[in-house]
Amino acid sequence: MNVNGYPQRTIWPTADNSAVEIIDQTKLPHEFVTLLLESMRDAERAIRDMQVRGAPLIGVTAAYGVALSMRHHASDAALKATCDMLLAARPTAVNLRWGVERMRALLAPLPAEQRAAAAWQEAGVIAEEDVAINRAIGVHGCDLIRAIYQRTKSTVNILTHCNAGWLATVDWGTALAPIYAAVAENIPLHVWVDETRPRNQGASLTAWELGQHGVSHTVIVDNAGGHLMQHGKVDMVIVGCDRVTARGDVCNKIGTYLKALAARDNGVPFYVALPTPTIDWMLQDGVQEIPIEERAAAEVTHISGLADDGQIHTVRVTPLNSPVANYGFDVTPARLVTALITERGVVQADEKSLRELLL
């Protein structure tokens, strides 16, 4: 999608293929800074510190991390150590595991001296596949937006939580791909952007990428969505996800479940956009089975932003001695999900439908 009027991706190889570049997403929306990843440790750090975030982008970055590592040490032991270290960077992200295991499966049978070249090529393939998948999600999701517009003949109001936009993928995004596709068709729409505490990915990333691409949007606090739905100001909800169970329970950024409850209470359709590799067939009951990452208290106690002096400053919002808990995700039961938007089509959130989709 566009930045300053020009097409941009979130991760791309340098011209000489010596490294990859990423957008440092921790600097957005105040600064647009790119970073060079020259080693597996650079990639691991970028994932852990959330300079790259979003399930698909994490997977692609991990694949490039494996590829960068193989250039220096390509033994079986090095391959194992590389995969282990990358997997530990974000324990909840199933796409991280998917990306790493795909690389491992490709590389393990190869002679060590062929691994570096094969890995680099495969990482590029994974990136292009991600773009193709997201474009397909956009096409299918756009059908839902268009149907609402054809019925109401007025601006379609879409609420989204967190950032499942192109910044979370290589390009297009998951939850925002249908929106970009609808904008390309000139369907009038407006996006309610949950700020998404504690890391403010909505306020900082979703608002920024929609603004850069010229999409009408309004930032709201996470508390506001229920009120908007009660007053008919939301036609549909589209969110992304980090993990979907075999029966369609959705693990996504903390607070998603609350929006799903409000959507159900007000008859607003609640859609989850995902590439099918996000489905974790090993799991059924998401609430009981998905381990929820607890993150650093500082994400809640402190907030960073742009001060009057033009610099990024961090301020403390809680009392010094008050304890904090910081759960990264929650699980929305399948019963609250109207449908899943995948690259293979729109499907009900139940095991039978999901399995049929992949036949």
Place this chain on the structure above:
Amino acid sequence: MNVNGYPQRTIWPTADNSAVEIIDQTKLPHEFVTLLLESMRDAERAIRDMQVRGAPLIGVTAAYGVALSMRHHASDAALKATCDMLLAARPTAVNLRWGVERMRALLAPLPAEQRAAAAWQEAGVIAEEDVAINRAIGVHGCDLIRAIYQRTKSTVNILTHCNAGWLATVDWGTALAPIYAAVAENIPLHVWVDETRPRNQGASLTAWELGQHGVSHTVIVDNAGGHLMQHGKVDMVIVGCDRVTARGDVCNKIGTYLKALAARDNGVPFYVALPTPTIDWMLQDGVQEIPIEERAAAEVTHISGLADDGQIHTVRVTPLNSPVANYGFDVTPARLVTALITERGVVQADEKSLRELLL
């Protein structure tokens, strides 16, 4: 309740009765600063700028505002102008209207020269009545906490939203009064404190007052409550409110409705604590009939906190060109409310029960 180990109220007359003092709540939790209100305009500004906030405290501050005004101009015209100006400071707060109209009803029949003394005395009476009402709410709500403790024999986990503590009243609070009463009885409890964006009254005020009084608590983002309830970590929700309709719909800080939905979905009792003057008998359907205050965008785009230099700084969290909407309150339908905790007892959220309570 206690600050630094000593009992403290939110508003009190100076020793010479020349003015009233308040805690500047916009400075909490980082600085404990008191302010002198010497005129009606001081009181009006304190209400409008939320140096005092919380329905009961707003009512008492307005009453003192009328009293301070009468010392300078006590004509009928001055009384009307004073009441009009104070009423405009926070349009959603029914207690503001209640406090002002009570003063007007008392003062209007009196000769102008008697108004100043009568007003000062009445403001003090209103303040003491507030303390008595909140203490009674605490007694009745404590019965509910004690019942849970007697059943579970383990720490009672209570979730609250915004600040309906003693800082929102003259003392004790509404939603937190039962908690302070239970703490006084040594019932083991723990409070989950929603940070309550956009103004962070939970993170800044509720956490501060619980910490100062020695009450076990943990700050969470507003997004987290649903997840905690799904995992059995919340035994009850207690919130305050700004306005309750005749049939029991509850207008409270934006986001309350989302917590009520999660409580219902997980079988967690959802209680609303209120002094009965908060009931607005003129209204039935809260969602349709209660006008919701839209507040300044800066509350969402910017956040203030304590920086490393020990000073309060304000930082911007959203992109410069992203629009913002800022709804101050939402309405929780009575069907989601387990019961209302009032100074007259605990009562079902329906018109018949509410009317019987006041007989």
